[in-house]
Amino acid sequence: MATTPIEIGKKSGCAASSCGSTSDQMSHLPEHIRERVFNHPCYSEQAHHHFARMHVAVAPACNIQCNYCNRKYDCANESRPGVVSELLHPDQAIKKVIAVAAAIPQMTVVGIAGPGDPLANPERTFATFRGIAEYAPDIKLCVSTNGLSLPQHAEELSRHNIDHVTITINTLDEEIGAEIYPWVFWNHRRIRGRAAARILIEQQQRGLEMLTERGVLVKVNSVMIPGVNDSHLKEVSRVVKSKGAFLHNVMPLIAEVEHGTYYGVMEQPSPTAQELQALQDACAGDMNMMRHCRQCRADAVGLLGEDRGAEFTLDKIEAMEFDYEEIRARRAAVQSAIAEEMNKPKVQVATVSLASLKRRAVATPPVLMAVASKGGNVVNQHFGHATEFLVYEASEAGVRFVGTRRTDQYCVGSDHCDEGEDKLALAITALDGCRAVLCARIGITPWEALEAAGIKPDSDHAMEPIEEAVAALYAAMAEAGELSDAPSVGASVA
Amino acid sequence: MALKIVAACVNCWACEPLCPSQAISAAVPHFIIDAKKCTECDGDYADAQCASICPIECAIVDGFDMPLNPPGSLTNIPPERLAALG
Numbered sequence: 001m002a003t004t005p006i007e008i009g010k011k012s013g014c015a016a017s018s019c020g021s022t023s024d025q026m027s028h029l030p031e032h033i034r035e036r037v038f039n040h041p042c043y044s045e046q047a048h049h050h051f052a053r054m055h056v057a058v059a060p061a062c063n064i065q066c067n068y069c070n071r072k073y074d075c076a077n078e079s080r081p082g083v084v085s086e087l088l089h090p091d092q093a094i095k096k097v098i099a100v101a102a103a104i105p106q107m108t109v110v111g112i113a114g115p116g117d118p119l120a121n122p123e124r125t126f127a128t129f130r131g132i133a134e135y136a137p138d139i140k141l142c143v144s145t146n147g148l149s150l151p152q153h154a155e156e157l158s159r160h161n162i163d164h165v166t167i168t169i170n171t172l173d174e175e176i177g178a179e180i181y182p183w184v185f186w187n188h189r190r191i192r193g194r195a196a197a198r199i200l201i202e203q204q205q206r207g208l209e210m211l212t213e214r215g216v217l218v219k220v221n222s223v224m225i226p227g228v229n230d231s232h233l234k235e236v237s238r239v240v241k242s243k244g245a246f247l248h249n250v251m252p253l254i255a256e257v258e259h260g261t262y263y264g265v266m267e268q269p270s271p272t273a274q275e276l277q278a279l280q281d282a283c284a285g286d287m288n289m290m291r292h293c294r295q296c297r298a299d300a301v302g303l304l305g306e307d308r309g310a311e312f313t314l315d316k317i318e319a320m321e322f323d324y325e326e327i328r329a330r331r332a333a334v335q336s337a338i339a340e341e342m343n344k345p346k347v348q349v350a351t352v353s354l355a356s357l358k359r360r361a362v363a364t365p366p367v368l369m370a371v372a373s374k375g376g377n378v379v380n381q382h383f384g385h386a387t388e389f390l391v392y393e394a395s396e397a398g399v400r401f402v403g404t405r406r407t408d409q410y411c412v413g414s415d416h417c418d419e420g421e422d423k424l425a426l427a428i429t430a431l432d433g434c435r436a437v438l439c440a441r442i443g444i445t446p447w448e449a450l451e452a453a454g455i456k457p458d459s460d461h462a463m464e465p466i467e468e469a470v471a472a473l474y475a476a477m478a479e480a481g482e483l484s485d486a487p488s489v490g491a492s493v494a
Numbered sequence: 495m496a497l498k499i500v501a502a503c504v505n506c507w508a509c510e511p512l513c514p515s516q517a518i519s520a521a522v523p524h525f526i527i528d529a530k531k532c533t534e535c536d537g538d539y540a541d542a543q544c545a546s547i548c549p550i551e552c553a554i555v556d557g558f559d560m561p562l563n564p565p566g567s568l569t570n571i572p573p574e575r576l577a578a579l580g
């Protein structure tokens with residue numbers, strides 16, 4: 001049974017992702033693209049609450065060096081791109097996909113993202129895709145690449161029914177590129193400096209053009225590196241949109257000295273959540289922006305923000321037996337039920353109370369509110385269990401999703417992961433700038449600590465749909481005069 | 495005349511398909527180069543292919559145990575900085 005695309009973004013008026021509610025994120029996309037991404041958790045903010053994905057780590061080799069990457073690193077506690085626990089051969093990867101599809105029927109997407117570059121390992125990458133297409137033809141296939149080898153593989157990618165490709169494009173300028181990439185391997189030589197950046201940039205742009213000409217959906221990832229490419233990324237957004245990329249994902253640099261990367265060791269600062277959001281908002285005038293990226297590991301499994309990879313290690317899946325037809329039928333049933341649920345008409349988001357706010361003499365400023373959710377687009381997670389928060393901007397205009405904050409962003413391995421590390425302090429740091437946090441339940445200690453930090457804890461909206469809950473809390477806080485002194489988070493937004 | 499892969503290798507597979515002499519193979523604890531087959535790419539390429547794509551400094555050495563990619567040559571991290579971190 002085929003799933004049906006949800007009706008998203010039917011509201012007229014504003015096409016930019018920076019206004020209206022989050023379900024408008026895809027509103028200006030053509031219908032045929034919305035149909036292709038409606039159940040893709042990485043491409044649709046709405047879908048990521050419901051549908052799962054997995055990465056299979058079959059591509060170890062890389063053909064470039066990025067200053068935010070360290071090829072030596074492999075830690076089960078670490079969550080960021082380029083990191084895996086177990087490298088798979090294509091046949092192992094296919095078996096793992098089937099095992100995960102059996103256990104997590106809401107999985108719609110399998111991607112290859114490393115730990116190196118998938119297109120620097122073309123035999124392994126394409127063998128994996130062929131096998132998945134044979135056993136699970138309904139699962140969407142994606143690949144994420146640095147773009148260096150993209151032009152030579154663009155034709156094959158389009159033939160393999162891989163209709164989603166992500167290219168990491170950090171710059172269009174070879175001078176900036178030379179600061180990000182120390183070398184590329186090209187035509188049997190290691191090329192350095194500006195010459196290396198020139199080759200990489202040319203290949204990325206040509207690859208982007210070739211894919212969009214062939215009808216392949218292209219998302220562009222950019223790593224925001226303050227002082228290096230941050231002021232340039234608006235231009236990147238404009239250019240990649242003009243060449244047909246449908247989504248731009250500006251991600252924060254992850255750089256900790258413990259990671260052993262160039263930027264980590266050299267203490268290059270990462271952007272703050274506020275700086276990231278300001279840049280995403282600035283780019284949003286030109287381009288559909290992605291806000292819910294979790295910068296997954298190259299072997300992540302499950303809903304975005306969760307990782308069930310440890311349940312599917314090789315020793316566990318080797319022993320499993322599968323009934324492919326049964327798995328496929330169950331997957332179709334579960335996914336169409338989710339699609340139906342998503343298609344239900346949405347309750348208008350507290351428009352009455354928001355409208356009444358507008359009549360007040362003093363305008364209520366927009367504020368950020370965080371939500372603890374374990375999926376389903378509902379406020380349904382205990383504060384103490386949250387490893388990340390969804391952040392929404394509530395204003396008189398409505399509620400919009402602006403990003404995620406991870407509490408374990410600075411986790412650097414098991415020595416630092418125990419309870420001794422003050423999880424509560426990490427959570428409060430992650431919530432910097434938020435005026436409230438909505439969760440299913442919360443203990444008295446964190447409640448008091450949050451209040452002391454000027455963040456209002458709220459569990460009154462447990463199990464409610466997120467956007468309605470945020471709107472209701474915003475209205476209530478405004479009514480109670482709790483927001484009159486709020487810093488205007490929207491002030492910096494262009 | 496042969497190159498050698500040493501303990502710094504992280505088993506990333508990048509070198510293996512590039513070797514014009516099929517001298518490189520996966521092994522435990524790390525990849526190895528068959529000294530009888532390795533030509534250091536003489537006659538095939540200007541640069542030794544394994545050492546030209548290897549991302550790890552000091553993982554590939556020549557017949558005198560000298561690294562083809564010495565410390566600081568691939569990541570631009572000054573070796574003294576790394577040393578200071580322990």
